[in-house]
Amino acid sequence: MDADAILDNVRLVAAAFAAERAVRQQRRSIDRGDFDRLREAGFLLTGVPIDQGGIWESVRRSTRPVCEMLRTLASGDSSVALVCAMHPSVLSFWLATPDAPAAFQDGWRAQRRHFFETAREGAWWGTITSESGSGGDISRTAATARRAASDGPYRLTGQKQFGSGSGMASYMITAAVPEGEPAADLFVLDMRDVAWDGSTGVTLVAPWDGHGMAATQSHAMAFADVPVVRSAWPGAVPTLMGANGGFMSATFTAVIAGIAQTAVETARQHVRRRHDSMRAYERVEWSRAEMEGWLIQQAYEGILRAVERGEDGRRQALLGKMAIAELAESMTGRLCRIVGGGTFSRSSPFGHWHEDVRALGFLRPPWGLAYDNLFEWSASPPA
């Protein structure tokens, strides 16, 4: 199955989701059946390289097709699209970096092959990396990973939150400081059939109760001595994030661009019915909302082009992500004011979309960290 075929399949799934929008927007939990359909549609192959039967070629060549799938999916269901975005984003740490230094090369290659194989066989990947008070900065993690014997397995202890896809993702990446080392590193949790009652060391601390992206199960969890697998290239987090080249920001942004586009198109039907009786304020707000919607699509296109050029992609993707986060909040707010007070109702899609797009600014890297990064990169863009 190639990328075009998967995109066609995703279009059909998204259209079916859109037809159920009113029911879906009331949900507060994941329906596994949705993800079974997307697995059958081939979406999991976004996390598998071509030489292992997937569709991933490189950051430059794969960002657009993967993002287009996510943007399409978001037109049907925001929460499902966001959970799906985690899968290729997380695996991109391994996808985008085929080679490691000689000392780690064999282990790195074996780990990559194994992780990709799990995705090809049907495993969803996610992340539960954030911690309260860290501001989204992995290096500030308070979680630790220790091992009883020098060559034994690592065990994770710490509090984590925003684990989108909890209960559905088979594997989740996280960050922790290995015992005796100065800096955080990447680890992988096997979450298959793990109880959340503390009996296996995993405790559900707070079920997700977000105003938006309500059905993502982005739970908070406590981990106590839970087995984890360390990245086979230790200490390479900055390198792996650099190789990612803006892919992660692009995938999250694609979801929001899809929601924004759908919101404008839906509001346009309302405007067409009322355009002769619209007041001056409503006419101007509508024109501004359309302008912002158009800007969002240009910024999204600008991100993709920057990543495809491979020049300054990471910085430009973050610039675009933050610009779109602000534009999308503004635009959906305007749409609510134009359509009217009925958008406060939970039976109207506009209030849901307004809350859904607010998620983007909080996604990695969240507002404060993103602004710090952009300021630092202004003088010296990341490699």
Next chain:
Amino acid sequence: MRRRTRSGRPRGAEVEWRRDTLRAYERVEWTRAEMEGWLIQQAFEGMLRAIEDGKEGRRRATQGTMAIAELAESVTSRICRFVGGGTFSRSSPFGYWHEDVRALGFLRPPWGLAFDALFDASCASEP
């Protein structure tokens, strides 16, 4: 020849020269200014693409013009606040640029007409 400040520094070096002493507000304003500058370039590219593709070129060009008019005013205003009160001086280029970009919103079609045209074009566009 690059224009220089009174201190003799090239204008483009202002952020780099002051980066370690910038206050939080100035760091954020600079980052926002860069973001808006980046958006202006994307909007400009989007206008060109729409015209080249022959798809709603006129409407998209008007949309882009108005968006860039607002963004350009905002970005130059942020830069003035970031660089400081010296930008009020007629010997500083920033105040000139801020006034120069304000012209765009008044160029044909000017604000009121442009917004009316955008509304009408929206209602007349294909569903």
